Amino acid sequence: GQQVMQIPQYQHVQEGEDFTTYCNSSTTLSNIQWYKQRPGGHPVFLIQLVKSGEVKKQKRLTFQFGEAKKNSSLHITATQTTDVGTYFCAGLIGNQFYFGTGTSLTVIP
Amino acid sequence: EPEVTQTPSHQVTQMGQEVILRCVPISNHLYFYWYRQILGQKVEFLVSFYNNEISEKSEIFDDQFSVERPDGSNFTLKIRSTKLEDSAMYFCASSVSGLSTQYFGPGTRLTVL
Numbered sequence: 001g002q003q004v005m006q007i008p009q010y011q012h013v014q015e016g017e018d019f020t021t022y023c024n025s026s027t028t029l030s031n032i033q034w035y036k037q038r039p040g041g042h043p044v045f046l047i048q049l050v051k052s053g054e055v056k057k058q059k060r061l062t063f064q065f066g067e068a069k070k071n072s073s074l075h076i077t078a079t080q081t082t083d084v085g086t087y088f089c090a091g092l093i094g095n096q097f098y099f100g101t102g103t104s105l106t107v108i109p
Numbered sequence: 110e111p112e113v114t115q116t117p118s119h120q121v122t123q124m125g126q127e128v129i130l131r132c133v134p135i136s137n138h139l140y141f142y143w144y145r146q147i148l149g150q151k152v153e154f155l156v157s158f159y160n161n162e163i164s165e166k167s168e169i170f171d172d173q174f175s176v177e178r179p180d181g182s183n184f185t186l187k188i189r190s191t192k193l194e195d196s197a198m199y200f201c202a203s204s205v206s207g208l209s210t211q212y213f214g215p216g217t218r219l220t221v222l
Binding site: 030031033035037041042043044045048088090092094095096097098099100101102 | 144150151152153154157164165167200207208209210211212213214215216
């Protein structure tokens with residue numbers, strides 16, 4: 001079946017360090033969305049990327065969509081304790097969004 | 110800011126019983142979704158609904174599941190005969206269009222005993 005994989009599964013960083021999560025699909029994605037889920041919470045939409053090679057920034061967050069539209073990344077510069085949570089990508093294949101396995105970020109003060 | 114709401118927040122049921130999970134999507138949204146998330150795992154797509162019919166469903170969404178929009182505001186997920194493995198958090202989401210931002214509700218935690 002269709003799968004969207006994310007690495008790493010877990011990441012522990014010291015506050016102030018950078019963090020990156022990678023999303024990979026074996027199938028070309030029509031678009032990709034990124035969500036953040038706080039512990040005990042629900043997924044909250046962060047951004048959507050549509051174009052090949054697209055890069056978008058939100059303050060300390062940088063999102064990138066690969067040229068082949070099969071991979072994407074989320075980079076957080078200078079992490080803060082408020083960045084704690086699980087980051088999911090969701091790739092659109094056909095008419096269905098396939099969520100990645102998620103990367104759980106822990107930020108150590 | 111408009112929100113997706115879900116009730117109940119927690120549902121406990123016996124195996125074999127029917128449950129109905131309820132959602133009120135954002136009022137001007139046209140697309141509605143159900144997802145589930147088993148504890149500690151990824152979010153899994155169940156079904157999408159548009160124009161009063163299912164537009165897409167996953168392998169998980171078998172004959173035990175059904176969705177309905179009984180009136181202009183509610184969107185429900187019914188599980189006819191619950192199994193232990195149905196225990197999960199069930200999220201409803203809605204969006205303006207099929208490819209736009211999905212707004213998730215707070216979820217219903219279903220526990221099947």
